[in-house]
Amino acid sequence: MKVDAVPLLRQLELHQEPCISLVDKFVMDVRDYSASVSGCISPIGIAMFRDGNADINPVLEKMDYAISMETVIVGGGSGRIVYRSGEDSGNISGCVKDSCDVVALVFARDKDKPQGMQNENPSHDLFIGVTKRRKCSIGSEKLRLVTTLEFYPVLEGDEEYLLVDGVGIKTGDLYRFYSDDSDAAVSSISRVSEEYRNMKQAWSCKNSHRLSSVTEVFGGIIFTCYCRSGSFLGVPNVDSSPFLGFH
Numbered sequence: 453m454k455v456d457a458v459p460l461l462r463q464l465e466l467h468q469e470p471c472i473s474l475v476d477k478f479v480m481d482v483r484d485y486s487a488s489v490s491g492c493i494s495p496i497g498i499a500m501f502r503d504g505n506a507d508i509n510p511v512l513e514k515m516d517y518a519i520s521m522e523t524v525i526v527g528g529g530s531g532r533i534v535y536r537s538g539e540d541s542g543n544i545s546g547c548v549k550d551s552c553d554v555v556a557l558v559f560a561r562d563k564d565k566p567q568g569m570q571n572e573n574p575s576h577d578l579f580i581g582v583t584k585r586r587k588c589s590i591g592s593e594k595l596r597l598v599t600t601l602e603f604y605p606v607l608e609g610d611e612e613y614l615l616v617d618g619v620g621i622k623t624g625d626l627y628r629f630y631s632d633d634s635d636a637a638v639s640s641i642s643r644v645s646e647e648y649r650n651m652k653q654a655w656s657c658k659n660s661h662r663l664s665s666v667t668e669v670f671g672g673i674i675f676t677c678y679c680r681s682g683s684f685l686g687v688p689n690v691d692s693s694p695f696l697g698f699h
Contacts (some may be wrong), residue, residue, distance in 0.1 A: 494520035
């Protein structure tokens with residue numbers, strides 16, 4: 453597997469065509485890198501990190517259109533981004549502070565090696581999940597109807613109106629109310645732990661019956677929210693607990 457950083461720039465470089473949007477170029481850069489490494493435009497996974505208060509929702513909408521549903525996409529919170537791309541020979545260049553809104557770590561299967569193992573939401577008491585159906589395309593590609601689910605924290609409301617934090621909701625969009633539930637969170641962690649135990653047991657069984665090509669876990673990344681702390685879940689470091697026995 454190969455990994456590289458792809459930026460969503462704040463402005464196009466001088467030699468680039470102005471007819472393409474920055475978000476479209478970002479998504480096409482992700483697909484181009486994956487295709488060059490794996491032969492497939494959709495990578496194994498994408499980890500996206502946003503700078504400051506950059507709005508990542510338009511990016512996710514384009515990703516839903518352009519990237520396979522098989523691709524795992526996760527995201528980190530806001531901060532200041534300084535990064536260096538490992539592929540200096542390509543169209544993707546290094547990004548310094550204040551020049552990009554989003555950086556994506558793109559994980560792509562290496563086609564030159566044999567295969568082996570290969571919505572960010574602030575904590576609020578109440579929020580709505582809005583189901584959106586929008587026509588979307590990348591560059592000159594054909595328009596396609598894409599369904600997305602976006603979450604908005606509820607700031608206040610009364611019998612007639614709701615005030616939420618965010619933009620992009622249209623008349624006719626369906627929504628449901630969601631609230632924090634520590635019991636549901638702990639229950640989901642227990643299910644993850646059980647799945648990992650079953651996975652480890654299955655690999656151990658397979659490895660004991662063959663002499664080569666042993667399957668093993670060599671690393672992992674956990675993305676969680678700082679609000680999911682001991683005060684919310686009752687016990688510290690709960691999110692990392694499923695991995696404690698995975699060695």
